[in-house]
Each structure stands twice: as C-alpha cells, then as structure tokens.
C-alpha cells in the first residue's frame with residue numbers, strides 16, 4: 263500500500279469523468295442552498311424564491327464571464343454536457359440538412375447525430391483526425407456541401423487530452439455561414455475560451471469537471487450574435503413565466519429551461535466557477551499546470567515503468583487527460599489493481615468514445631486514463647508511477 267495519501271485516503275485521477283475533490287466553497291454553497299434558501303426560483307414572489315432566483319442569475323453571469331459572453335441570458339442550464347449537446351444538435355438540424363463532425367467525438371455528440379442520420383433526417387460526414395487526435399481544418403472545409411448546416415467538434419479530447427484548433431475551424435464556419443457547435447465538456451475551466459474570438463455559435467459545457475461544480479450541472483451557451491430562435495427546444499413545460507399561455511415562451515432562457523432547475527447544484531457551480539476564475543494566473547495558469555503534470559507523469563512513467571506505452575503527446579498543450587497502457591497487461595486488470603491495491607482511481611476502456619479509440623488505434627480494448635485536476639500534486643504522480651512500476655514487474659495476465 264502507498265503511504266502518502268490525500269483526499270480521504272485515495273489518489274483520485276479520474277477527473278476527466280468528474281472532478282474530485284471539489285473546493286470547500288462548492289460544498290458550502292450546496293449546503294447553504296439546502297439549509298437556508300431551499301425555494302424554487304422564478305415561481306413565487308417570496309424572499310426565499312427571490313434569493314434562489316438570484317443564485318441562478320449570478321451563476322449565469324459567472325458562466326457568461328468565463329466564456330466572454332455579454333448577455334448572461336444566453337446561458338442555458340442543463341443537467342450535464344450531454345443534454346446541452348442534444349439540445350444544440352437536435353435543436354438546429356432539420357430534415358435534409360448535412361452535418362460535419364469528427365472521429366474524436368464523445369458519444370454524446372455521435373449518438374444523437376447517428377440517430378438523426380439513421381432515421382433519414384440528416385446526412386453526416388465524420389472527419390478523420392490523425393493518430394495524435396488532431397483535426398486538419400482543411401479536411402473539414404472540403405467536407406462542406408451546400409446543405410451543411412452545422413459543424414460539431416469536441417474542443418479537448420476526453421481520450422488523449424489533445425486540443426483542437428477550434429478558432430480556425432470556427433473561421434471556416436463563419437465564412438460559409440455554418441453553425442459552429444463546440445463540445446467544451448473537457449475544456450471549460452481548463453483552456454481559455456472566448457466565444458467570439460473562437461468563432462463559436464453554440465457551446466456545451468459540463469459544470470462538474472473543470473469548473474468543479476456538483477454532478478448534475480452543465481449548460482449550453484449561445485453566442486450574443488446568434489439568433490436563438492434557430493434552436494428548437496428539447497423540452498417543453500413550466501417555466502414560471504406566462505403561465506396563462508399554453509405556448510412555450512420564446513425568450514431566453516425560458517425557451518429552453520422548462521422544469522425546476524438544480525439550484526443546489528447551480529449554487530455549487532457558481533462557487534466553483536468563481537473559484538477557478540479568481541485563481542492566480544487564471545485559466546491560462548490552470549492549463550500550464552495541467553500540461554506540467556502531464557509531462558511530469560509521462561516522463562517518469564517512460565523512465566520507470568516497464569512496457570509503458572503512452573498515446574498522449576508531451577509536445578502539445580494538454581488538458582492532462584492521458585491515455586496509456588502497460589503492454590501485455592489488460593487495461594481493466596491494471597485499473598482494478600490500482601484501485602484495490604494502491605487506492606488510485608483511474609478509468610479504463612473506451613471512455614464513451616469508440617471512434618476516438620479507433621483513431622488512435624486502441625479499439626476495442628481502450629486504454630487506461632489518468633486525468634489530473636488543479637489539486638493533484640507531483641508527489642501523487644510519484645506514488646502512481648511507483649505503483650505502475652510494481653504492476654509492470656509483477657504477474658502477467
């Protein structure tokens with residue numbers, strides 16, 4: 263067993279799935295809502311409901327600031343990035359449209375697109391990334407047809423951490439009048455994003471990863487200049503506004519936010535979003551820190567772990583999502599040993615991204631994945647390398 267541990271006796275490297283631990287201010291904010299505020303925002307005029315409404319508004323504002331958005335009402339809360347991507351994809355694509363996506367997408371993009379292709383609503387082009395997971399914007403340009411309505415791209419890979427040239431791809435979209443939808447599930451809070459500068463029309467984010475909010479938080483952000491009426495709602499229902507009408511309200515955010523929001527989660531997300539934005543050096547420093555941790559791990563593991571093979575590059579900026587394996591060991595066995603014997607939490611397999619694994623040549627087994635957070639330290643990486651070294655020198659499968 264490893265001696266030095268943090269976070270309640272474990273080393274947590276599964277931050278690409280969801281971050282842990284959360285900053286104390288996030289936990290405090292969730293508890294404050296649960297114990298002192300409690301009410302439903304936008305549904306009544308009493309002071310508890312008003313305070314709940316203020317939480318939601320402040321969270322919108324903080325998320326808007328994070329992405330360089332002027333109008334906080336263009337921030338739509340959903341329960342995760344998957345729901346936001348479904349809303350954006352199903353909301354903009356109509357019968358006869360063509361869409362372009364990539365071989366590095368998460369199933370939360372590929373599955374809704376595939377369903378729409380299968381039922382004959384759209385046609386779809388999937389652009390192949392190179393072995394390092396990077397897309398060539400010119401390949402995307404060449405896939406555009408007169409029917410192309412939207413291009414949907416994953417900003418940062420949940421499999422190998424590489425970051426796509428989204429500004430350049432967005433420029434191609436702007437020049438061609440195509441809607442650019444970006445999956446920022448892994449990049450929000452890790453890579454600086456400015457919705458205008460990066461030429462994004464709609465982005466999806468997860469609140470529970472790099473923003474350190476609770477699970478059950480996420481959202482869709484619509485750029486200030488984009489006509490939101492081009493997006494159909496995914497859900498219809500109560501909004502607390504215009505209750506005399508049976509039509510869905512056609513203003514933001516109510517057009518897309520039916521049903522009671524996860525206010526406890528949003529108060530946590532507000533605390534998490536403020537926490538990372540106030541950190542010294544801001545998001546730029548977070549990216550540098552994560553790249554440093556990634557390079558430290560790769561360099562150490564390559565030196566000490568027998569048969570270590572890494573698919574993530576130490577040459578490029580990275581969200582510190584690292585795909586690797588110890589050759590001759592099954593990834594599921596290695597993950598299990600890391601958890602059971604060493605208290606190290608990692609993730610094995612395909613990470614909901616079969617096409618990305620085909621791209622890097624690791625389908626169908628997948629890889630082991632470490633994802634570091636702002637709280638991980640080099641000492642934890644040293645312990646993990648020590649553990650991997652022991653595994654690599656031990657029993658073969």
Ligand SMILES: Cc1ncc(COP(=O)(O)O)c(C=O)c1O
Nearest residue numbers: 342343344368370420447448468
């Ligand atoms: C790139 C990417 N997109 C989308 C998602 C879906 O996020 P959520 O779990 O918040 O729905 C994930 C989750 O891991 C992801 O990594």
